[in-house]
Amino acid sequence: MNKTKLSSASSVWQIFAGLGALTLICCMGIFCYWSALFYVVDQDISLLPTATLNPACKEANCLNACLRRLPEFTIPPLLEDEAELAKRVQGYEIARYRLDEQTGQFVRIAIPTVPEYLKPYQADTSLHQRIGNYFTGLFPSNSEVHVSSMVVYMNSAPQHFSAFIQDLDGKWQLSVNLFDIGSPQSLFEVLTHEYAHMLTLNKNQARRAEHTYRRSIKRSDFDTLRSTCNGRFYTGVSCALDKAYLNAFGNRFWTGEVYESWIEVFFMIYNDPAGYKAAMEEFYANHREQFVSAYAATNPREDIAESWTEFIMRPKPSGESIADQKVLFFNEFPELVQLRTEIISNVCQYAINQK
DSSP: OHHHHHHHHHHHHHHHHHHHHHHHHHHHHHHHHHHHHHHHHHHOGGGSOOOOOOTTOOSHHHHHHHHHTSOOOOOOOOTTHHHHHHTSTTOEEEEEEEEOTTTOOEEEEEOOOOOGGGHHHHHOHHHHHHHHHHHHHHSOOOSSSOEEEEEEEEOOSSSOOSEEEEEETTEEEEEEEGGGOOOHHHHHHHHHHHHHHHHHHSTTTEEEOOOOOOSSOOHHHHHHHHHTTTTSOBOSSEEEOTTOHHHHHHHHHSOHHHHHHHHHHHHHHHHOHHHHHHHHHHHHHHTGGGOSSTGGGGOHHHHHHHHHHHHHHSOOOOSOSHHHHHHHGGGGOHHHHHHHHHHHHHHHHHHHHHO
16 A cells, blocks of 8 residues: 555656656757847848838848848859959959939940950849849939949959949949859848948048058158048048048047057058058957957948948947947937938838839
């Protein structure tokens, strides 16, 4: 009788222990799932739970959900020709376009000579048009922030740009590297960065200092050019104007030790090009919490462009670091907050139109 009771009690205890263990395993599984999810989201916001295509949404998860619904860019790999292309440091320009203001379409105006293996990329005018329309369709423009021409090129050299933008006598020219065209998300991020340059370096925002740097540069050369800005922020190349975003950004975040340390690295572009890369890496390592990326640390113009890209593409940061504060900086300007809303809305509407 006593043995039976003990046996029954033992069985009940085993059942409860099993249920407890099962509960613990389930809890641990849920904890691990959410921990992994938060880590993944922290690393790549595009992996947030999918939102609906909603042009009225203002949030980063809507933006990235809409970007994920866009069709991919189909660009055949270069394969064995990639190594051959990499030998040419400047790459190859494969097509040049101007924007027809009446139709809003890019019209090809030049077909440069290229190696045989690049001719299929040169002939793909529909791809070129799609890239141009992608930019003009997503990013609002006005008389100062407006692309007038586009260059399509191929470059796989170790040191190359995915895209860059130039001010040609008040007209902006966008250059896009087909070699780096990937997903709609990655291209959007690249173009958002280039759009920031138009936004912060147009004729109403900055003027180029009279550039006298030559093969070497002394502190006196830098200070002389800086003095021409009359107290406004000097980027090392241009003077920000009084009410410019870069003037407020630079005078707040590029002061004191960080600016002085950067100037010494900046000199090395002219005085010691071979040592510049290592010096810049050290500068970034010493000031990592002040920049949203390593590229942002290269100079104030890239810093504000990289911070703007974070402002557009990522959720609002906590503001605990200087890098966070740089992203939050744009919220101080209602017109930039509205511009962010317009860009996200354009992306979602663009995605709807592609269906």
